[in-house]
Amino acid sequence: METTTQPVVPTKAKPLARPELLAPAGSLEKLKFAIHYGADAVYIGGQKYGLRSNADNFSFEEMKEGVEFANRYGAKVFVAANIYAHNEDIEGIEDYLRNLQDAGISAIIVADPAIIETCRRAAPKLEVHLSTQQSTMNWQAVQWWKENGVDRVVLAREASMQEILDIKKHVDIEIETFIHGAMCSSWSGRCVLSNHFTDRDSNRGGCCQSCRWKYDLFTESEENPLFEQGDEAFSMGSKDMCMIEHIPDMIRSGVDSFKIEGRMKSIHYVATVVNAYRQAIDSYLADPEGYVLKPEWVEEINKAANRPLNTGFFYEMPDHEDQIFAPEDKPNEYDFAGLVVGYDEAEGMVTVQQRNHFKPGQEVEFFGPGGTFFKQKVDTLWDEEGNELDAARHPMQRVRFRINHPVKEFDMMRKKSGKTK
Template identity: 55%
Template sequence: MSNTRNLKRPEVLAPAGTLEKLKVAIQYGADAVYIGGDAYGLRSRAGNFSFEEMAEGVEFAKKYGAQVYVAANMVTHEGNEEGAGDFFRKLRDIGIRAVIVSDPALISICAQEAPGLPIHLSTQASATNFETLEFWKELGLERVVLAREVSMEELAEIRKNTDIEIEAFVHGAMCISYSGRCVLSNYMSHRDANRGGCSQSCRWKYDLFDMPYGEERRSITGEVPEEFSMSAVDMSMIEHLPDIIENGVDSLKIEGRMKSIHYVSTVANVYKKGVDAYLESPEAFEEIKPALVDELWKVAQRELATGFYYGAPTEEQQLFGARRKIPQYKFVGEVVDFDQATMTATVRQRNVIKVGDQIEFYGPGFRHFTTFVENLRNEDGELIDRAPNPMELLTMTVPQVVEPGDMIRRHGEGLINLYQKDGTSKTVRA
């Protein structure tokens, strides 16, 4: 698609917690993915990659012209840096495009012991002004991931005053602590958030107490609507992509290495389509924007806001009381084969599928259509009414052409809690 206004096309950067997610993200439009290795990262519970898996991921990405980055953004204590030089050299030799680092010790080791491997500064380093970006540029870094606390006004000023590549978060979970540098998990669960062990203590349910001086404390749970005291909503900048693109951001970062392939495929698909539309014209973007927003609400996530881009978050950007919006779709399968002669799709099931279910097929390039489950058969070719076993291969007839890799959602999950301005809520069936 031609860009008649000569705007720079930003990279859509998606998370990939496993090799499967890496492939899905790239197939669904990601220009690059970021992964974690077996060491030096901040997601110890994600499906981190072995060197062999990294090599396979790099080869897969090359077929699509995509890039693979590795996050090595932990804060090192004495001894943690041992072996880092060999680690970075292996990443370079495998063909990893760049490594994302926050600790100056690891940056120095990488620069000295793995020359030729580009370094990107992690958001953990809290870069919030152009002087900071210039400092890291002079030290040889190629790109800076901005702190999530940077406003749109500050972003514009930064871009005017430095030519180093800028990466900015546009979608996903927001950390309650400044740039993710938190010790709450250390104290609550003895898991170091800055060395890959965050237990997300901020999202736990907390009791509240009335503690008059000299008297015994008294729980006031039930007297106030709060059950979470520190849990932030997620970020979504899909409606504000024009501001991000016009201010020269080089890479649009999506959070979520521990998210599902349903989430990764959907969000990568949406942001790729949004970028394409805006580069075509502002009118094309405005026309498709409602569909992009609707699509994002088909995956499980928290409520959405714009983070710090347009002012400091208020209590409206915290999770409390009744949920104001809940996704109403469930991921149920993916297409592994299609016979156009019989219009039969072979599907790998992920959740329960029943005859008569309203389902939606979607694929790369923002392709969609809705239908109903018909002529459902198990692996033995037997007609069935219900398929309850995950990862079973099924067949079903479909009214339109589908492709291997297309995903399937089921519509109509559960209830919607509608938050009211007076603090009450009402519940309606989906």
């Protein structure tokens, strides 16, 4: 992970507050995993008005179930309603916001002033969190939003650490920043490539992620590409942000909510990343003077990483080294292989719900909330009727085998990616 760091010195000495760890939840199952693995709050999308129209967005019934689950853990559920609305989007927004309020949602994440004003009038129990889509960068803009009824401001991904410190110095309002996940190749929330190439509006939930495509170059007068046959195609994707190594700086900055990007990411990704940040945050707050970054936290993050990592705009302006122009070496990739659904302590036998193919003799890893972790090889494998298996081939099939350490329900099993047949 590449970074240039400068120590963060808070503008005023005061007790360190416990920041909220805010996780993505693209589905009800992901919501439960995110909270179980340590998220204080999750953000989801409804079936309207959000910027991830291709996610498994929530019905109102699913929202209610998600809120009930979150309440058992003392967690909150936020809903992204952060499109820039056109005239045809406005009809029905009042009823939609009232239904969110009735479902027990704690806050909406919103960019359009019209939706903010409508929420204040129609669903006053909902907190209003200003979306990063507004690209808020300075304390005067934050003050203006506070005076106009916003409860929290999600800063632009492009905000630096010094800008965050200045904002916290001048304005008494909750501040949320992204600490992990994808960065935009354009200025966040201002890209129109998707609109131009595919007629899918990135500011109305339809982004096709055209910045991740592969491109070639052509001269104006010739049809032949400039790249030679076999050359790597050109791309312009940015590296992903990762602040796991800089949790002390983030906490000392006074940021109220640490946000992880990724409502379209897998359950394995959500659980792994949330688990690592939860441990780092809790460890620092328990002993700021004796805090030490554990290598296993960084290793866990790398197991879930899809792209190379950096520290975004926090410490310096990204340059060409922070873009991905060609394939790069990736950390070891892992697949979510199974979910622990039962454990017989007397027999040392685990029951796993299969999520990816695995077989006897293959090394797997078990991990769970709070640092549960061990590796072992799969020995004899049985189905629920006691029949011996040569592999776990069928998605969602429940299989049993002996393990070397205790596990709990919701612990996960993963394997290195590979074409096991």
